Amino acid sequence: MMTSFLFYSAPAQAQEPIKGLSKEPIQLQADHLEFFQETQTYVATGHIKMIQETKEMSGDVVNFNQGTGQMEISGHVIISEGANQIKADKVVLNVKSQTGIIYQGHMIFGPDHYHLDGEIIEKVDRNEYFARNAMVTTCECIQYQDPSPPLPWRITTSELKVSPDHYLTGKNVFFEIRNIPVFYSPFLYLPIIKERQSGLLIPKLDYNSQDGFKILQPFYWVIAKNQDATFSVDYRSLRGLGAEIEYRYVVNSSSSGSLFTHFFKDTLVGLERSEVRYGHSQTLSEHVNARISLNYVSDQDFFKDLSVSTIDRSQRSLESNVYVSGIWENQTAYLLTRFTRDLTTDSDLTLQKLPEVGYSFHTAPIFSFPLYLDFNSTATYFYRQTGLKAGRSDTYVRLIDEIPLPHFGILTPRAGLRKTIYTRSISEDHKFERNISDLGVGLDSSVSRVYGGSEALTHVIESSLLYEYVPPVDQSDLPQFDNLDFIPDKNLFTYSLTNRLLKKEEVFYLKLTDSYLVNPTEGRFSDLRSEMMIRSGEFKVKTDGYFNFYSGSTDIFNADILIDSPGLGFFSVGERFSRQGSIPKKGDIFNPLSLGLLQDQPFPIRFLTSTVRIFLPYRWTFAAQYYFDYQNNIVAEADYGIRYIANCWGFSVGYVRFPEKSQVTFLINLTGLAEQGSDNLKSLFGN
Template structure:
């Protein structure tokens, strides 16, 4: 009920009781110098290089002192706007703060609440419970005895002998515990992991906790002394140690990695990882990332002062930068991608670290580029200046041909838009200086210039298209030494004509009780290029194009500019699709295509015979996505002469739900004019809960038992009758921790491989992964469609613990 305005100070208002079963009073507080609240840190998005949603909106500082106070209870006595005493089911509300107790006294001028008996505080979803409270409500300063607490965002909870509230954001918890494990009603419940500390300092403004003089227990066993350790109170990025990784490697012995994450700024961070290897020694790895409105990048590296197995220093570094800048002269772009290692054996000894150090996704990468390009674009014109230099990691048992450096490459393109008459026109001009070790290439280095112009007039309609095109390519070479015929320069000019055409027929169809829009898309592509003898031209950047449904409808059989195939051929193909009548999604696709050659193709790569066959191999392709859970994709290259397939690829995937996926692929490749090394491989990858095998299906439920997952990938060579690459692991997801053990065996060369066994435990809400550690990186790189456990977890709403 409302309380009358206070009497003058010289005439104190008498105390009175409100004899009601439940009494309610509204009190107003006037801010004083000592009760004025401290500034409240706004709930900004987490400072991460990727966006993170706002988790909580705090009440603005200027508004808090103006909020009214509501008190209720079985009996309320006191002086209006001076003091209130609430007995029985006492409750006080102000803004996002709720206090409940058996008995409570509230001093209005001091904004001070003193409560005892089953005291309960809900502060914006964070809950405290205890026996005695003395608190300035708005400033949120005071103490709480024999407290239990639970934080909303992480679900972390614990107990303490006393909690000292310093202000709205900071508090100190004495003789405390902390865990994120879900409490059950069982009397014998004990958390899987728990932190016990003499003191824990909590900073809700930064969402960071700091434990002092403590110990971390796992399954009741102390595993880590904690002189001083910080941990997160939300999903915000924070500086601190990430979960360590322990592994066994056939090359390096026992490995221990302890990453430290440094949250430098919202758009910059770094990870520093000391590494110990029992057979090699100590190393230090690091990674630095930055993100700005117009540019972004990453720098990484590793240094080992002395490798005990190689008796030398080992190092690697990588740098990536991508930037775009608008200027008065047009758009300017700078792209840098540099990868370097200390020696030829690095890829074999540290293959698992090439990706972590920014050296790419190939675990056995032997070609490392230092690539930098500067580009300019304005209207219809663009210019790029590029420098590319390779580091080739040679193996005596399996040497590889080093690619040519481009020092420099200058490229210009003119592509006007909206030409009259519906024409498309473009001109490309390029100058490149090629350099490589002639002991490997056995041919001279050169400066190559070329210009290519093309003009087309597309005729497009809903029922089909016709696109005639003419092209003119002229190329000039200047060599640094004489060719076999004594020339130091050569040139070539070739025209090309092509005509691409196709039709699209549609009809309504019904298969297996589903309605579809079925298409029939015949296509004909003709191209003609006259013959010019190019056998004397060296090869700098050219290779045969892969024979697939994309390349079969192109003018040149080669990628690059050192060979232009003499073509007089017609490609015929047809594709039919089934499109879902409601969503338009492609449920099935079937296609076939073949080339008809009217004359021999005499321009080939060195050492390859001219193409005499009038009919090419037949390409057969099919893709089926009948449901979102199932997919099948296959391509077969069939030779009509031998009635056998030359190359076949069959891939299938089944993904019924999250963390449930199985994929398999079969690849066959036989010897042809362009393929000298046959292969036949079977590849299978999976992630699947083992609990499903004995009836406990679906996702893990709160309070339920943990779940086991099997995850891995096997690549088997049928030609060699052995596994090429093997990754097999198990993951365990509990309520508050995730464990991983992964066995990884990767083939380095024909006769050598590297085997590692890795272990990792992640304590959820306490030591959360930000960039990932080695077991997780190995699974993400190698297992198709792998999903990290708890990746899609959403922070709870403050209303999930609303009073």
């Protein structure tokens, strides 16, 4: 028969209550319960269950002294509080002082489910434990065992102190794989709840044919609640030694920034090389924000030689800027100062904006008239060390009307005027200006129909017809800084037709766009642009192409086929194609859909891309990325990787091959301890 009893762990009558000790009652259930009046002791046996506040305790035998609060639980002891748990052969606990001793103890605690084994674990405070010759891991183990069975990894210490909700510290620490010591440290500090803590991070290890073995050893320093820094030693066996420093700060919710510096003594080329990046964002008011981005490298080949990031290696320029912007209900204003460094040449012809200011008044009604006003104005000073320098102001005003046409759509006539003033022309050092107008009218319509019942399919057809006219204006004496400085005449119609099929999401999309030139010197029709998307469950296809009616060939074609199956993996294959010569330009300053202009493509682009991730049995994953330049018949980049993830650890190994070098990358993941490795490898596996 189960006996249930409620008793209090109150102090003895002759004593004063001890401050801070638990006064909550303990509810006890057992098959058999005895109380000995002389010693104020309860003895319970059989299916014991005790509850005090959020703590639950169970065991085979319990001796509890109500006067002293001393409790001894023995036999299959389990103590649980939230996600934390203790298993032991015997526990001696004072429920008043919350101190005690755990014999042959096994603790589970923390969000990563740390396991702690100790022959004797002392509970020195309400939430702090101390043990000698202890073992810690996040690998699954059920109870205390001596000797411990081989584990994928574990940490053994001569002395260990743990606060399950905060931290773990140890002395004379060995990191072991399959119970074999592989690394020693005199001290360990490990945060249980992942707050920022100063200390050494796991090193990043790589190997490539140009740099040799690479070791990046970071040290993380928490300077204050709102500041931290990472100091890293960058060693490359074939190239030299360097250092990285990254400092981060948060002034308040409106102000934050970071500073990164990288210095490297490159013995391979005999240069001392450096990189500096500084970024800061500042909210000045509810509507005004500021951003600073400063970037510097000591030489043009810094990224090419020292970085393995494809994005860094392909950079053709490096930009620094200061940007202040204000955004209101229908107005924006900005100030931009931009300095650009060309990484492909030492030329002093690189154009800078020092500075540019702009103001826009977005489409808004004019009083009570059915007219809308657009206003955009910029003022820029263009500077280069060698070559033409000039200031330019550009103002564009446009009026738009919207006229509903029943059964047809919405008619939108528009008229604009642009005035551009230069501080000088190409040939003379005096003010020069250009005035240019534009007219247009558009007709937009949309119809839809729903088919089916519960699995309804909605078919939407959208059409747009736009006529635009820009008269010819002599612009031969204008400086040429960007696309605002030469605006070609325009007399063309642009038509687009869009079909959409929608269920819970869009399953089909097809948009055709073409422009018709009135009185051209040659072909009247532009390339036909087609954009398509098909989605069916895990399968998706996207294409974007430009077809030339007159040559009967495709000028531009981009396509991707994607299969994303959560249980099987991910697969994609794509093509990037652009013909050399004159190809259509996507839009202009008046209309992003217009196809009337051409641009020069100096070299052909013919790339095949593919990505595959396959989830293999037994927690293995294979991944690969491939970039093949079939114009030049070379593999621009090939990435391969294999990953294994268990319940408490994992590792990844990758191989990256470029035309000029190859690299081996590593990633080690120990749950609850560390995850470090190559960013490229993380990207390969999609995380």
